[in-house]
Amino acid sequence: MPPGRPRAFDPDVALDAAMLLFWRHGYEGTSLAALTAAMNINTPSLYAAFGTKDQLFQKVLERYLQNPASYLPNALKEPTARKAVQKLFDGAVHMVAHARHPDGCLLVQGALAAGPAAAAVRQQLADTRRRAQLALQRRLERAVTERDLPPHAHPQKLARFLITILWGMSVQAAGGASRRELDEIAAMALESLPN
């Protein structure tokens, strides 16, 4: 154990509490007072451990991608494009339906539109969304070269379309869509895959 007074909190537990707040109320809608209350730490402890609000959000985002949003890279490992997309949407619905999770996706709810103070966070989320789309595109391109998808399939347009539906489902979830409704949307999205 390093010298000095030991931490009275688990950084990962505190980070999870912060993630839930940012996820539910967005970056701008989450105050530091609300964060410290949910994380059960005082403001200086937060700053010592995680830095400013921006930097805390960055750490939350990294954790989000690794922990609840890992369904995306995992789904792309499926052997066929159809199974990959199926698992992708199943994973998304499963994540949102998780009782303890807020509605929607942090990449969308975090900061879709924001004021000047949150412009950096907003841009970072947009970049992350684009990376997700690109990952799906690469997987579909691979499927074409593997004769898994027909040669006339258009991976870029297809990935863009499917990811658009995914973000749209996040908006629907924010509006209170039920799991059954999200499942039916996902099923219809699957039908846009060429045979």
Place this chain on the structure above:
Amino acid sequence: MPPGRPRAFDPDVALDAAMLLFWRHGYEGTSLAALTAAMNINTPSLYAAFGTKDQLFQKVLERYLQNPASYLPNALKEPTARKAVQKLFDGAVHMVAHARHPDGCLLVQGALAAGPAAAAVRQQLADTRRRAQLALQRRLERAVTERDLPPHAHPQKLARFLITILWGMSVQAAGGASRRELDEIAAMALESLPN
């Protein structure tokens, strides 16, 4: 002309300026200081003419639905379901592509996730989104009774799916999607209509 000192500004012009700000930066991301600066009026004038920030947003929302978002009810007046949906997505893309308009749809960008202070606005936008979806659903139901859509078509699921794509396009626009990309998404959405 009523007695008293006349207004030095046009309420509709001021409302348009407020709409652009709310649209671009969201409800929480738009401060009253930014509003008064863009509207070229002082704070007491704003409160006298439009009430509190919530009430101003409500008036902006009404104006948004009448002025740039009227493409939705207009599209539903088309004689066939296919033409209606086509005009719906064309109108959406056209609105977003308008140079002076922010990216996306105010119903999505306005307050998708928000803090406690903006909970009412958030709920109001969710309700408005749901009404839009219901309007499309009613139009598709009419198309089924008119033998315009096949009897096995499912208006509720179909409307939900198409509107999900529409909200997803708003997220894509917020991420910097080009008009061409949005057009291609719209074209793929049209293919989900049954023959």
Place this chain on the structure above:
DNA sequence: CCAATTCTGTAACGATCCCTAAAATATCGT
């Protein structure tokens, strides 16, 4: 010209925003 009315401009209110300085506390190695 005057009273009544309504808007405008200046100023400021309390609350909350994000962030930090300083002192007290708890562990380390010696």
Place this chain on the structure above:
DNA sequence: ACGATATTTTAGGGATCGTTACAGAATTGG
């Protein structure tokens, strides 16, 4: 036990938040 180190607690700073009081300015009808 003691200095060194790192965290906690308490307290508050400067800025901005949404909102409003108040006095001056511009119009009305008489």
